[in-house]
Amino acid sequence: MEVRILGPVEPSVPPKPAQILAVLAVECGRVVPVERLIDLIWGEQPPPQARKSLQVHISTLRRAGLPVEHRAAGYVLNAAPEDVDLHVFRRLVARAGDEPDLRARAEALTEALRLWRGTPVVFAQTLDVQRLAAAEALVDAELALGRHAEIVEKLGAYVAEYPLAERLRGQLMTALARAGRRADAMRVFRETRKVLVDELGVEPGEQLQQLHRDVLEGARDSRRNYLPRDAGDFTGRDAELSRLLDSDGGVWWIEGPAGVGKSALAVHAAHRLADRYPDGQLFVDLHSPSGALDAVLRAMDVPSERIPEPAEERAALWRATVGGRRVVIVLDGVTSVSQVRPLLPGSPGCLTLITSRSRLCGLEGVRRIPLDVLSSDEAVTLLQRILGDERVANEPGQAAEVARLCGYLPLAVRITGARLAGRAHWPVSKLVKRLSSERSRLDELVADDLAVRSSLELTYRALDENVRRAYRAFGFLGLSEVPSFLWGHLLDEDALDQLVDARLLDVIGSARYRMHELVRLHARELAEAEDPPADREDVVRRAVVAALSTVDGLTEHLFLAVPRMQDSLGVVPTVARPADKDAWFAREEPLLTKLVERAAELGLAEVACQLAEVLVFAWFGLRNRYEAWERSHTAALEAVWRKGNLRLEAVLRCSLGQMHYKRDNLVEARSWFETAQTLFVNIGDKHGEAVAMNGIGMVCRELGEYPSALRALGRARELLESDDPEGVAHALYGIGSIQRDLGDDAGAFETLAGAEAGYRAARSRRGEALAARGIGLVHRARGELDLAEEHLVRAHEMVTGTGDELLGCYTAQALAKVLLRKGSLDRAERLLRQAMDGCRDVGDRFGEALVRRTLGEWRLVAGDHAGAGVLLTEAVTSWTDLGLPLWRARTLRDLGAVHACQGDAAGADRCWDEATRLFTRLGTREAGEARQWPAQWGLAVS
Template sequence: MKVRILGPVEPPVPPKPAQILAVLAVECGRVVPVDRLIDLVWGEQPPPQARKSLQVHISSLRRAGLPVEHRATGYVLNADLDEVDLHLFRKLVSQAAEEPDLRVRAARLTEALRLWRGTPAVFAQTLDGQRLAAAEALVDAELALGRHAEIVERLGIFVAEYPLAERLRGQLMTALARAGRRADAMRVFRETRKVLVDELGVEPGEQLQQLYRDVLEGSRDSRRNYLPRDAGDFTGRDRELGRLLDADGGVWWVEGPAGVGKSALAVHAAHRLADRYPDGQLFVDLHSPSGALDALLRAMDVPGERIPESAEERAALWRATVGGRRVVIVLDGVTSVSQVRPLLPGTPGCLTLITSRSRLCGLEGVHRIPLDVLDGDEAVTLLGRILGDDRVADEPAEAREVARLCGYLPLAVRITGARLAGRAHWPVSKLLQRLSGERGRLDELVADDLAVRSTLELSYRSLDDDVRRAYRVLGFLGLPEVPSFLWAHLLDEDVLDRLVDARLLDVTGSARYRMHELVRLHARELAEAEDPREEREDVVRRAVVAALSTVDGLTEHLFLAVPRMQDSLGVVRAATRPTDKDAWFSREEPLLTRLVERAAELGLARHACQLAEALVFAWFGLRNRYEAWERSHTAALKAVWETGDVRLEAVLRCSLGQMNYKRDHLVEARSWFETARTLFVNIGDKHGEAVAMNGIGMVCRELGEYPPALAALGRARELLESDDPEGVAHALYGIGSIKRELGDDAAAFETLATAESCYRAARSRRGEALAARGTGLVHRARGELDLAEEHLVRAHEMVTGTGDALLGGYTAQALAKLLLRKGLLDPAETLLRQAMEGCHDVGDRFGEALVRRTLGEWRLVAGDHAGARAVLTEALAAWDDLGLPLWRARTLRDLGAVHACRGDVADADRCWDEAAGVFARMGTRESGEVAQWRARWRPAAISR
């Protein structure tokens, strides 16, 4: 429990117990004698029953949950020192005193002073002196850091609280003088003298008087401070600021996009460096070189009649005027190097800080500082400093989301902060709600004369027509990034580079471009206002076709319940393809998914559907990328509904059925497939009906519903016989697998062999491997281990050649189980570890459960009965979660053997009885094998 005494005592208790708690808190962890407690609480004349009252008050503190304990001589607060605000304050002050880093020291002292909430309950004068010392130490650190302007307001508060503290008043004078407010500094001295004379009858001390004389003397040399007001809430940029503060003169070019805080950084650095450039601190908002030179010369006290008319003569006079002097010059809003050249001093000793949205090119000897947006923590900190209250601390998640929606752009964060600061009754969540919609976000980012939209508008209007069009195209496209395989079909690289030079576009990698979120919203607004609808939509159509040109060349034959149904958009395969397919799709998945969604938003249903389906066969279905699969297909399906295209709806429903099938959501999968089948039947699409029937059959097979599964797969085979060898192979594989489950081995061998031939004809290496695996499983079930090994090794080798880790997990598991039957435990374990890794990597829950069950069998054979029981119990829970009773029964069969080996006859029989019931109900081959298991394992239990 936290105890606070630096202000009203917390937790709140009645007055006397509060005083007692405060005394104990000051001495936290040390025994306070009873007599001392009485003296401190009741004074020199305590009541007769003081000891009794003390006991009563101590009891009330204990009832409040406070850890007050009795000792032989008194009482002690037995709490962690960090839980008591006074001791935490002292700890932070002590840490600050030993901290060499001024920034960290200032942060520690600020944190310490925030613990004070008012007058302490006890020892007020002594503790208040400690607070004053901490305040003076904080000001020393801030002044050493050059935060002169920032500390003035807080110093004024300290001085008001400690009006007789000469050192604080001297620090205020120093801060004001260094911030260029020397008249205010001298006024503070006069006020100080009056207070000291009136209150104490003494003159200011010699140190304060010397400071006054220094300020008075220095006013003649520092009258040329033309810098704008420094931002008191300046945040972040530590690395960039450090470079400027370490600079000894020279030219520094601060570049970055609109609103990123270039001017704020330059002005802040110039204020911090004022003492090192005593001959002047100048600021010019550039419009033309000639006008800028006039302003600079007048700032250096050159009379107007001496300033020449020509720009060349003004430049020469400027260089002569600042020659040999130390001046810091901020040239703000530079648009070209030609503006800058006449303004640069001709001799060393001056520091020139240039801010520009343009990239540096052609200026010699310049130091470049590129600025990007703030990071998330800095943006939230800036928001909190602007507000100056507890709203950010009260709603940290909402504040972080506001910063994200501002794109971490300092201008946008500053605007949101100003809006909230002007509406003290608004929680952060209210502004978050208003910012959440993309359509109105720029409307919300306006506060007085600050607006993100108008700032971007200035940059946009300075562009050529073709560059403006590219800006609008990228904004309307609405993608997080635009790689070369897209922009090469839409825009010229030269135009893109000009947008980069204008800082409206960033280069994020090799030929990849990215727009800041708020810039993209502005560009989209302009596109919707200035470009015809058909022209806008054509941009997205062309982007989809460009994406398909690459993706279509990367699709593969997959062993899926449904084959791909193509609907050509006239796509031509790209001339070059990614060399590392996995790396390419890992990088491009968010972009491609968003492109499907963008096409769907615009009602481009065929384009959205085609790209979504291509992605399934190139990436989503290969690597089980379920989230992107669902997002893309849900968006495409919505667009299809609005067009009324029944066939496309059925295609997407089949694909969503397949996604749920692979995800082991079997009931949902069947629902998607059945609706798709109905739609295909209604429009007379027999091929589509067959595809849906294939899906229904595979789902029913997994659920152990064999008669409807065989009927569905038989119908699919019949419909696909003439035109789709891959679809026929899928149906045959399903039929053969069911025949194996039912113990019809002859039919299983025949059907799986035909399936393998069909897969080979369709050039589906994966399907061919799965059919070979299926044949191997039949041989293994029959005890024909050598024949099984021949087929399973061949299947595993084929899959290994495809690089399919998931399918490789299944072939590895089947082969491992065979090796286990042969007593080859070590190679079996190696394969099982590989299989588990492959299934886990793609989130295949069925595969993980299957491998886990086999690992349980491995432990059983190895004699690790406790380990086998643990692993099989985990597998059992997985089958329950997946809703697969047949696999639960198979695991119970193994678990029964484990119980038998451990001597648990009743538990073994219970497992075998439940498993036998499931096998009998489903009619699987195991229904005739349970008796063999009892005969094999039950004697082990009885013998124990």
């Protein structure tokens, strides 16, 4: 069904549904959030039942046969762009921009403008700007074809519709003058001046006034200033401006991306330098070298009849004309060096300022000024200068956020400032809200004839199709930066280099590309409009595979709560490892997390899940990167849930349980593990069930729920016995640790020895070190300090070889405690200080509390009773916060000893009584040792 919104909405429906249909048609094929629909249709004060009303209006559209579908986030018009007149209009305008033949260009623009039947019911101002731009482009083509008389009537109609459009009026004056109707052209100028003064209180711009002088005098005075009006609110660029003002002429190439303020800098500098170049200040909006030469020659008072036709002769005449003179000329919008060469003055006393979105290549003797976006402070200052009131000062935080959402791009800041200046009743915060949506941000960055989208469109349409394709792919990927390990699998390097030359990409460091946020939004918008969904998704899928090919080779064997489920997902071939793994991951973590979220957003559940899981064992779990871990897995979980993939859902739930276990959120961790275990049982996945049971067992052990822990770990061992020796070893490690806590030393030795052998057979150095540490702790609990030291030294050396800094903190703490009991206080303290630093670096709360408690024990042995009391009291608070009763009891026992050493019998009794109750309830080995404490520490204070 054809949908027409460039005028009254067709098919015809009631007013509110028509507005909704028009909004959906503008976003054809893209989901429009409910909140944005309500805001666009009802404005700032929607009715209380706006959502209900929206549903009713959507039903009206569906009854009319319109393909409006509900999605999770909002509604979408499921129609092809060629069925919506607005998108046909835009396609025709884009085709005209690519068309070198003037007649074909005029035909395409004429066809596009015929689609307009009146004023659109939504986005009228934004769409009208696009229509005006198309009309001006059509007039340019018609004038270039010499159709001066034929275009006058059409131009008059356009001027009647857009009475404040100076460019249209200038085109009408040009057409009339070239048609021999000088008097009519003069009348148009007088009418224009009256309209502008009456309506806006301003005089016509410099270009229109110059055109008036041309018509009036029939020639130009070469000593006059033909520069556009200088920006009164020009901001920043101090270093660049100083270079230009200090120069002694020559050629300067000012380059930068669309909207960065190249023309503003060139014009501002030219105005400031006007006195030093008294023979002329020229400005050329460059379209073709031939036309530009004609313009500058006439500007220097060369009669038209003396201007030769061949371009080479015009260039020679231009050099002769300015020879010996001092002229400043701004060549604006240069796209290639070939445009510039004929226009360069031969005189050394001249200054040429070139602005271009392309990088300089092949022009000799040129000095280059690259422009980037403004600083945050400069962008806020520009906003304040445009507004000229106290609104920025009243909302400084909101003004800074507007500048950030504009990407500090001068054009975008100028547009937002113009919108706010024209809406005195708007607080700055209102514009923040409107700019916050990525989907609609470019729609908001439009004010009169200024628009970020159209500025970018000019650059984009000048590219070859393969470069455009790379641009769209980069934008759709959703990443602000793309490093070499991704783009090497996705994008052609030549195409990327051309995007760099067009200033749509920047190169950072070695072969790393960055795209400005607003440019990325434009590229993504074009990808969604021009590329098939399958092609778009394939870009993201290939990016995830490229990331996996690097990250999967960096995975580590971690023993947290759950071993990695090696068979849960496909394994991707690896590539070369980065030289510095930690530095690489620290740099790439935001990008990799965003890539998981982007894949999940597009429904690429399997690859999103795979990358999220691999990242746990490569980085998140190793360095306790909890925020990225949770973000990636929550996004992937939502995607697999939508797909109904129960196995992947269980895998991700296990991993989130692992994360909460690591964060010491034990009750929440158990909930995740239990849900995963139920899912695995329901789908008959015994290996998955065992992995989840391992997690449940380790959580229950930490909570002191030993019977439940032994049942879970025993079940995991049973299920894993035949196919996962490493998983069996992990279950044995948990069982042996519980046996040690309960005082079953013989059972603990046997079980932990089995775990050690299993880890060794699996070639897991980390696991072997973990089991050796466990055996050492049994010896330590039995008072067998030499044997304990032997095992713990071996464990610590093995861990040091693996690079697992966190596990190294635990082996260091365990060894330090043995050294402490053997009287080696200095060695013990060094190990404990190192362990504390390591735990703090990765935010391990359990480790910090454990080391703090051991430092308290160290102070107790060293005779610093007050210091010991402070550290142990802090540790007790930590164990309480973490919900770990066994560790609270152990630390209370130590704190009781401090009170005893200080002669505080009552304080010691309070601590020991609570510790005894906890040990007894838990059934641990310490329950039978409680009677010895008073005598042990009473002897110490006597």
